[in-house]
Amino acid sequence: MRRRKYHIRLGKLMAFILVIIALCGALVYAAASIYRYVSMKSDTGTAETASAPDYYLLVGINNDPVPSAETVIVCSVDRKTKHLELISVPASTSSGLGIDAKNQITVGEAYRKGGVIETKSCIENLMHIRINHFIIFNEKTFNEAMNHFGNINLYVEQEMMHNKGDGTADFHLYTGYQTLDANGAMAYVRYMDPEQDEIARIQRQQRFMKTCLLQMQQHYAVTNWEMVRHYWAPYYSNVTYKEAASLAYDITGFPAENIQFAILPGEMENKDKNTKVWVVNPIEMQKTIASTMN
Template sequence: MHKKWKAVLLAVLVLSFIFLCFVGWKVYGTYNQLDNIQKTKEESRFGQFDKNKGDEPPEWEGSERVNILLMGGDERGLVTDEVARSDSMIVVSFDPITKTIHLFSVLRDTHVDIPGYKSNRINTALSLGGPELAMKTIGNLTGLEIQYYVYVDFQGFIKLVDAVGGIDYFVEKDMRWSDSADDHMYDIDLKKGQQHLDGDKALQYVRFRHDKLSDFTRTERQRDFLKAIAAKLKSGWNLIRLPEILGEVTPYMESNMSVGDMRKLATLAYRSHQAGSAQIPPMELVTDEKVDGSSVLGIRSLDALKDYIQEKLSEDSSLTTPEPSP
């Protein structure tokens, strides 16, 4: 299915902060909703992929850094057993020692080596080998061990935003885009200014990519929108409504995390703060390349990229205070 735009779901971004709400797991009914996120092979949209011995993600013992790959895909128009590409990807990295959280959004057109396959865009790893291959591919790229994944589809994002009551947000400019591929069902028409975004409008905002820098601007916009979602999810009322919210979202979610894993991550997330976010690869390490006639993003130096990530992980932007005026 070819489209000039692909729906890029901020859901995988905002769902990282559902962990902040998992502190309410004791609320009646929440346990069963969380348990539904981990699907059986028969229930899973990735059930056709066999898990080879040695491909399992590393176990998290609880004291070392833990990394979660959040992915979103547009599943419209897929045939039986076809898997969407992960057109939105972010690594959420928790440090139990410093109690910090870092977010790394991955540009989907980054050209990388995919274990067991020829090199390709990084977002194809999910469709080629399922979540485990996507975790391994992004782990190789970043130099981070990826222990967990969370996947959500197109409708999951809409359901989540609606379930928390929508988001009051400032749209920085007029955003318009029309596409007849879906009978204009997913056209974008947003006005500049402060407004209330329901699920459909919020999806329009995070999908918009028709900026001068396209995906670069979009990923930055997504990270900013994340803060508004996180604040809404942490509100007392939404914590009380947690079972209801999860009930709306879990049919569209999938993860390798058990309820026990989520409980541990909930405790860590509640005690942690967001220390920084970044795009990978950063602009200074990106090269424009052509592969088989298609434009992709190359990386100047894989070692430099890994060093960049480690540098970002050592920073804490929450400690930065503006210098006093003279």
Template sequence: MSEGNFNRQDKSVKKQKSIRNPNSNSKNTPNWLLMGFGLSAIAVISSAMGAFLALSLSNTPLRQARLTPSEEAVFNQEETLTFDSLQIPKLSRPVNILVLGIKVTTDDVPHLVHEDLGYHALVNSFEGLSDSMLLLRFDPDKDYVTVLSIPRDTQTFVRGRGITKINDANALGGPALAAEAVSHLLNDVPIDRYIRINVQGVEKFIDALGGVNLYVPQNMKYTDHSQHLYIDLKQGEQHLDGNKALQFLRFRYDAYGDIGRVQRQQSFMRALIEQALSPRTILKMPDILSVVRSHIDTNLTTNELIAMAGFTAQKNRSNINMVMLPGDFNAPEEGELSYWLPNHRRIREVVAQHFDTSLDYYATSTNLDPSNLRIAVQTTEENQDTAQEMVDYLRSHGYRRSFVTRQFTTQPLLKTKIVAQQGDNFSAARVRADLGVGEVIVESTGVLNSDITIKLGQDWHNVNFDRIPDNSFKTISY
């Protein structure tokens, strides 16, 4: 889709920081002593959690499907773990995990015997289309986690079917064929393991965690009697239990369809990671997994699960990247299928930066011309004048393709978010340096046709506008 076409559509629609206790006497307690105590405590707690999990999970069967030797060969067999002095498993190398969210109803698996309920009921099965697809990378070498969201309507080649939607792969050949299709789409990125979870498992998992706090960006209402799907969520800060979380994750009935849903899923995952991976929650993980284990199928070992949970629990927001597969909507004729068309050039860049392929992205990215970056400035409908001030400021600093988007936000922000929409955190960091405010976040929750989306916060008022020259460029709102 061209920039102009999308803009018309737009109209219609840390390094770890220490926390100081104001009541503490910092003069009497050296910082290095506090840091040493904190790190020691973390090490002891992590070791205890790891040992507890190892004992508790050792008899938890999570594998539901048996792969043939040829299917097993699709997944990288190289060792993933090492063990510390307390025999707690640690990741020894980067690991790529394919996660498939499966929604199966009675009409999807007619060969199974079902009670006739008069509607398409959910079935505890892994045989259907993948309703969502993620590729996770846990990278101990670079100390980050990457989540690549792959829209289910992505057009790609699936062996045995040809050019089709990528969500067909699991239904046609299970996790091995799905992994093969994803690897092919991503220029032969190796895939080490897989996890399949169906929607019933997601609901039970959220309930077992005690729910999740999330800002719902819009009113969501949809009814489908044929599936007994009833979505009714109000805009604003919400505490979502399992049922409401499923409503949020399954809603796709707006201008962007499944792509908008992918963006909301990233917001949900961010909130879930930040709230769920606490020491208290990790200690509850054996009980949580016992609740959902019949809804999960994976070839991960118990020790690998422990290692990945421990690795992720130590990450802050800046060490967790979320990217959506670059692409564009197609324009189907009547009766034709709608697809998400992959942008293969941008996919190569994302894969090079976040999945360590041979393309030297790091060398080329440092010479990017800022005038080529498409920067969308996003804020509330009532705050457009301030957004225009930021655009003028950006254009005065060489970012000539900056624009005010009319895809408004509804959540007021204290701190400006500089969203690397296409996964390019190098350019986002450069923008942040020129602004002097804000927080860089790698995720695809911004404006789709932008390289970077700046979600305006109150800290923008701290910028010295006297630095804007008189010959700043005139800007256009899209």
């Protein structure tokens, strides 16, 4: 009788131990599954965050008493993939802001209306992106930057000349290979041909920027870092000299094939007899923006 009770108790004890082992196993398996899930989500989230580009808004303004933007460029910088894309936005681009289609202001006029805040908001609404950094240059600060950067060797594809209001020569560039100083560089990027072809000017600006970047990459990264750190002085910016120096250091190491240029897709249309506006192609624009998120 005792032996039978002993076996019964032993059987119950073994069953209890097996249940405990099974529960422990289930808990361990569940914990491992949760850990793997959290790790995968964490890795995925980190990868997505790391691969998201930073957007910088570069704006060149004129010397009018109330200036407007003549050059607008959205720079997409992806430090993880070492990819840089510069998207030029024609200043005549219709912003979509206004009481009706005929009275919409252009991107260039947005700066005159509300400065960089209005311009940044205009570009964000137009391109559906978030811009956290902006850099504003005028003629004076551009010339100062070029004086520190050095002369640029560039082929000038056509004769370029412009006279001031009093009839005296403002600048005159001849066709052919030239070494452009700060004044020559400013003349090259701001020249507008007699047909007032804004897209042709943007293409020249992109050639100029490409040449500058290639020339910069011939220097050591630390040299570019040091130069920008000491001479960073835009007209107005929320990018500190330390941030600008770090950006110059990183871009120095970007492969040349990863530096790309684009113009915001669209076409020029007549707003009235005397005014043309750049009307964005929304589908092609999204393709261009998507290319910055590789």
